Amino acid sequence: MREKKDFFLELANFITRNAYYIIAVVLVFTIILGFFSTKLKVNSDLLKILPQDSEIVVELLEEQAFLEGSDVMVAAFFLNDNAQPSQIAETFHDLMQNEPTFLSFVQTDLSFLFSYGIINLSQTDLIYTMYENLQSFGSLLNGNFTYDFELFEKMDSFLEDIYGLENILQTGENTDLISSYYTLSPDGKVMIMGLTFNKPSSDLDYVNYIVPKVDSILTEIEKTFNIKTGLTNSYVTEYESNRTVMEDFRLTTTLSIIFITILFAFAFGNFTSSIIVLLGLIVSTLLTMGLITLTFGELNIVTSFVMAITLGLGIAYGIHVMTRFSKEIEDDGNFTTALASTYKGILFPLFFGMITTIIVFLTLFFMGLPAFNELAIVSSLGLLVFFCIMIFFVPTLIYALKVNIKISPFTAKIDNAFKKFPHFILKNSKMIFIIVVPAVSIFSVVGLINYTNFSYTPPGLISSNSESVKVGEQILKHFGNISFDTLQYLMRVDEDIETVKKELLDTGVVESVNSLPDIIQENLGEFSKIKTQLEGLSQVINNPIIISILKKYNLYSDSLKLIDAAARSSDLYHFTLNIMDIFPEDLRGNFLIEKDGQKYLLLEVTPKFSLWSNNGIKIFFDALGEKGENILGLPKATYKIMEMIRQRFYIPLFLSFISIWGITAIVRKNVVQPSEAMFSLIISVLATFGVSYLIGIRATFVTVLTFPLIFGIGIDGFLHIYHTFSNNKTNFWNILKSITFSLSTTTLSFLSFQFSRGELLKEFSLTMSMSLGFTWLFTAVMFIVNREILKKFWKRKK
Numbered sequence: 001m002r003e004k005k006d007f008f009l010e011l012a013n014f015i016t017r018n019a020y021y022i023i024a025v026v027l028v029f030t031i032i033l034g035f036f037s038t039k040l041k042v043n044s045d046l047l048k049i050l051p052q053d054s055e056i057v058v059e060l061l062e063e064q065a066f067l068e069g070s071d072v073m074v075a076a077f078f079l080n081d082n083a084q085p086s087q088i089a090e091t092f093h094d095l096m097q098n099e100p101t102f103l104s105f106v107q108t109d110l111s112f113l114f115s116y117g118i119i120n121l122s123q124t125d126l127i128y129t130m131y132e133n134l135q136s137f138g139s140l141l142n143g144n145f146t147y148d149f150e151l152f153e154k155m156d157s158f159l160e161d162i163y164g165l166e167n168i169l170q171t172g173e174n175t176d177l178i179s180s181y182y183t184l185s186p187d188g189k190v191m192i193m194g195l196t197f198n199k200p201s202s203d204l205d206y207v208n209y210i211v212p213k214v215d216s217i218l219t220e221i222e223k224t225f226n227i228k229t230g231l232t233n234s235y236v237t238e239y240e241s242n243r244t245v246m247e248d249f250r251l252t253t254t255l256s257i258i259f260i261t262i263l264f265a266f267a268f269g270n271f272t273s274s275i276i277v278l279l280g281l282i283v284s285t286l287l288t289m290g291l292i293t294l295t296f297g298e299l300n301i302v303t304s305f306v307m308a309i310t311l312g313l314g315i316a317y318g319i320h321v322m323t324r325f326s327k328e329i330e331d332d333g334n335f336t337t338a339l340a341s342t343y344k345g346i347l348f349p350l351f352f353g354m355i356t357t358i359i360v361f362l363t364l365f366f367m368g369l370p371a372f373n374e375l376a377i378v379s380s381l382g383l384l385v386f387f388c389i390m391i392f393f394v395p396t397l398i399y400a401l402k403v404n405i406k407i408s409p410f411t412a413k414i415d416n417a418f419k420k421f422p423h424f425i426l427k428n429s430k431m432i433f434i435i436v437v438p439a440v441s442i443f444s445v446v447g448l449i450n451y452t453n454f455s456y457t458p459p460g461l462i463s464s465n466s467e468s469v470k471v472g473e474q475i476l477k478h479f480g481n482i483s484f485d486t487l488q489y490l491m492r493v494d495e496d497i498e499t500v501k502k503e504l505l506d507t508g509v510v511e512s513v514n515s516l517p518d519i520i521q522e523n524l525g526e527f528s529k530i531k532t533q534l535e536g537l538s539q540v541i542n543n544p545i546i547i548s549i550l551k552k553y554n555l556y557s558d559s560l561k562l563i564d565a566a567a568r569s570s571d572l573y574h575f576t577l578n579i580m581d582i583f584p585e586d587l588r589g590n591f592l593i594e595k596d597g598q599k600y601l602l603l604e605v606t607p608k609f610s611l612w613s614n615n616g617i618k619i620f621f622d623a624l625g626e627k628g629e630n631i632l633g634l635p636k637a638t639y640k641i642m643e644m645i646r647q648r649f650y651i652p653l654f655l656s657f658i659s660i661w662g663i664t665a666i667v668r669k670n671v672v673q674p675s676e677a678m679f680s681l682i683i684s685v686l687a688t689f690g691v692s693y694l695i696g697i698r699a700t701f702v703t704v705l706t707f708p709l710i711f712g713i714g715i716d717g718f719l720h721i722y723h724t725f726s727n728n729k730t731n732f733w734n735i736l737k738s739i740t741f742s743l744s745t746t747t748l749s750f751l752s753f754q755f756s757r758g759e760l761l762k763e764f765s766l767t768m769s770m771s772l773g774f775t776w777l778f779t780a781v782m783f784i785v786n787r788e789i790l791k792k793f794w795k796r797k798k
Helices: 003-017 019-037 055-066 083-095 113-116 127-141 149-170 175-179 204-226 234-268 271-295 302-331 335-367 368-402 409-427 429-452 467-479 496-503 516-524 526-540 546-550 558-567 572-579 616-630 634-648 650-668 673-696 701-727 729-755 758-798
Strands: 073-078 100-105 192-195 228-233 485-491 512-515 591-595 599-609
Touching: 003 019, 003 335, 003 368, 019 271, 019 368, 055 634, 073 083, 073 204, 073 234, 083 100, 083 175, 083 192, 083 204, 083 368, 113 496, 192 204, 192 228, 192 467, 192 599, 204 228, 228 234, 228 467, 228 758, 234 271, 234 302, 234 729, 271 302, 271 368, 302 335, 302 368, 302 701, 302 729, 302 758, 335 368, 335 634, 335 650, 335 701, 409 429, 409 758, 429 729, 429 758, 485 496, 485 616, 496 599, 496 616, 516 572, 546 591, 616 634, 634 650, 650 673, 650 701, 673 701, 673 758, 701 729, 701 758, 729 758
Parallel strands: none
Antiparallel strands: 073 192, 073 228, 100 192, 485 599, 512 599, 591 599
């Protein structure tokens, strides 16, 4: 016992003797790392959760390469009575041509197919006339003839027919081009245009460049035509998500510091000491953010709320120190001995609490996912920084600034309330037990259901009031049933297209399946009739002598190749495959791709519901089963990411439980206390998930982090209360106050996310705050109730 007392006294003496040196060193590091903290960025890309060489990421990048331009930015134009859609579209088209990364406009109808004559194959009057002239011309060429005027007349008629056919097949190519780039709503009040670019929406640097650029072009359109415009879809949502997360990070960090300082001042009633704690929070935050910048350069979607975690946990160290120190200095009057007594009472429990919390975070490494690895590292770094600053630096500031820690009259009233609190709990223990146990049991069962029904569609990182959401809602309002969830499906060219379509529709989650053959048939008519009309013409055109003449006059065009393709195709599907050779490569890629030596036709699959809400992704891909592998793009990658997180999260959950239980058992030298503590913490989180389920919050890849976080946070309170209950019951009220205010500050830190714009962060904020409330219930209330109930039970037994 002598050695321990000497150690604490020597530590207190070291701090008082070297106070100014410690302050100087900390300030130097704060200035350096504070500079780096200003460079910290947030990357909201969901793919950053995975290793960039993982199969899911590699596969998605390959698919994006196949579907170059598949990411679409939707521009909406809200028209007035005087607006001319074609004029606005043409102006927008011309302005976008100046952007080097712009790829093309999405053609919203089949006008582009006029260039290849597909639609106008049904215009057969000229084709019959041409067929007769070509037969006569072919007969003269194949027979024994002399060069007379009849041959030249036939040849002249033949060339005229060719020119006539070209004119018909290519009618409207230029005039219909702009009209194919936009779609008007049925009421004529909204026009939309889709834009594609040569870089995907997952490239956040590019997204942060192109969205403001297009927005500035739309501003010019607004001024010219006196209309309103807006942007939505993939590029815009990625842009808003990233910007929102970054702004929310700064806002919530600042609000956390302010809220914690106010609560601290409320708890201790000392303005000067509150300012010192505020300085400690700012220093800790700058040091932590600077270390994160040097270590990783940026935060990801999981680590974006790390400062709320570290601020909430870190201030708890300061509250425990100030609570104990204020009492010791009042009793002793000597700074050094009061500080030594403070360290003696709280240093080891705080240290072991920090270690257990860090171990909880480190168990996230076993998920094998970079985003969670980073969360483990930055949270551990943050806790170490906050621990050192609050335990050693804050007392140094108090000593150096000669701050007189006095208990204000208001603080004395708070202390008296906490002195009466255990007696109140004891007096009403039976009623509390009858109310709390059934309610928590019911909530826990519902919470278990919520947790096992893991949601693959967490809410967005952007606000429901953001521009992209509002624009999307306006489009849906004016267009009615229009879907942005259309998916690309790979079908091998040797498969039967009707069978594949039926299998997809039979899953019950697919609204419609469309393909190029469907589009052609819808606009062309019955293919068998067209084929009959063209077979004879194709035979004449393929005469070697006629081919040579056509090529000589540069008239053997894609239009004539199209006629030949139609004539030699057995059905519409084979006609579709045959005309692929005529299409230019950029257009062909919209319908046919080659992968691993196999050719695939792209089908458009429209789900029956939104994939991005109400667990739509999971429902959709579970129903598709193995067919889901043929879906291309981000939805499939998201499904696989969420499935991976769900499967792997059980590992850190189990390890964190075992490690905390084991450490607590070693520290407390028994197994009953850690069992009680861990059971209470599990019930706290399950009850939270039950309440969350009732208010519409589902278990997602973010909210499930509540489990290990509460394990790490809650065990601190149990360690303190076990330590005090065993060694010094007279200070029991003081530790209740300390636990209450430390959990309150942590709760306030998480509640700061309610001021963010991202729905995902708000849900996580509520889940953590409710869990902390249940943790306090079990730590400060049920701890006393359980012992009183057991005491009465054994008394009756005796």
